[in-house]
Amino acid sequence: MVSLGTASAAPGGVDTGRLQVGETRDGSPFGLPVAVVNGAEDGETLYMQAASDGDELNGVGVVQRVLPQLDPAELSGTILVVGIVNYHAFQVAEHRNPIDDTKMNRAYPGDENGTSSERIAAATFQAARRADRILDLHQGSTSRMLEECRVRCGQRHRLHDECLELAKVFGCGYVLDQKGPDGQLARAAPDEGIPTIDPELGGSVGWDEGAIQTGVEGVFNVLRYYDFLGGRHAPETQTRATGFDQYGAPAGGLVSFETDLGDRVNRGDALYRITDVFGEVKATVTADAPGVFWRSRRLPQVATGEYVCSVGTDVDSV
Known part of the structure; x- marks a missing residue:
């Protein structure tokens, strides 16, 4: 049995639930939507999250489309998903957490006794640390932007080559290979030994169906390449910028x-x-x-x- 929050799935099963991380201003408990897909066969674990910035919705669209297509009977290993990370910002369609005016993707690895954002970061980071690879789905907020994958650990990091490989496998066509700011999940997780990328799925107000489809294809590229699913994926040459x-x-x-x-x-x-x-x-x-x-x-x-x-x-x- 594999659990994340209230979601639990036996081998060959799927379940959804909530990962409780605090209370709202009226004292009501709230939790992040989570899912567990537990493959029928043993294998690695992939962690995937979306909307750590509350107005970046394309990653939520990817989760919405990927989960119904996954058949755990055909899966080796486990997929852990947090569908919406920045709960408070998502509710009001804002970039930053309005409770503490914080950009969530600057709060990792978090603090379970800290601010609202630090507590959410700590809870999701604890889940992410269970994985062998991490996809942190983003977009360029509401700006216009290329669909790209960001490698944020820095080129001198011991996991750089594995993170770069993961970015190429995901396959947006463009890679930004530049060390990111402190507090990013794609900075913190490689320090724990977990290859992590930050796919930036374009930039839009609301859904961008083309960018969402790129993200869906990217997730399945990763699942096939790393043997979660049958089939083969050969990464294509990407255009990389390091500045x-x-x-x-x-x-x-x-x-x-x-x-x-x-x-x-x-x-x-x-x-x-x-x-x-x-x-x-x-x-x-x-x-x-x-x-x-x-x-x-x-x-x-x-x-x-x-x-x-x-x-x-x-x-x-x-």
Whole structure:
């Protein structure tokens, strides 16, 4: 029998339940939705979670579509799933946990006696530590972004190659291979010896069906490659960036992009222009280095210094 919270499944079984992590402001207990898929045959354990940022819904869409397709009779090993991590932020469709104004994916490995976010991080990290591999499903919030996998442990980490392999197996087509900030699950779990990636499934308001399908295919790629399911998967060559240049607005106004997601840019190429409301150009921003146009804001209006876009740099193939 394998259990996660109130979900328990014998070999060949599936169950869903709740992982209790605290109480709401009226004193009512609340728990995160969890699932256990316990394969009929022995094997490794995969942990998967979604919505550690409350407005990043594509990962929830992946979970919603993957679980009904899993037949434990055909599965070797176990899959542990937390369908919504940032419970409070998800309820109000916000990025950060409104209880403590914290970005959940900066709270790992958590503290079971800490703040709301630290307690949720501690509970989910305890579940994640049971796994042999971890998928932490994200998206670029509501920005426009390439579908990519992030390897966040750093290239000198002892588990880097295994994390990079996992990213290639998932197969978004793009990999950001850059050490992440402290507190990310994809930073904390490799320190425990568990290969972990952070698939960023595009960026959208609400569902993005194309990005969700990429995520569904990625999960099944992982399940086949690592022998949870029968069948074979051969990873394809990915485009990797090991740097990430961010660009802001030198003036306020309206942004007009000269490049699109996935475009290759060279140093000096125009990335975007800023005009006033009458169309007069106030500034033209060019690339500082060659790379791939990776991410951009969705709304056209900007204030001076506001984030506009990002370019992946130091690009190669892996």
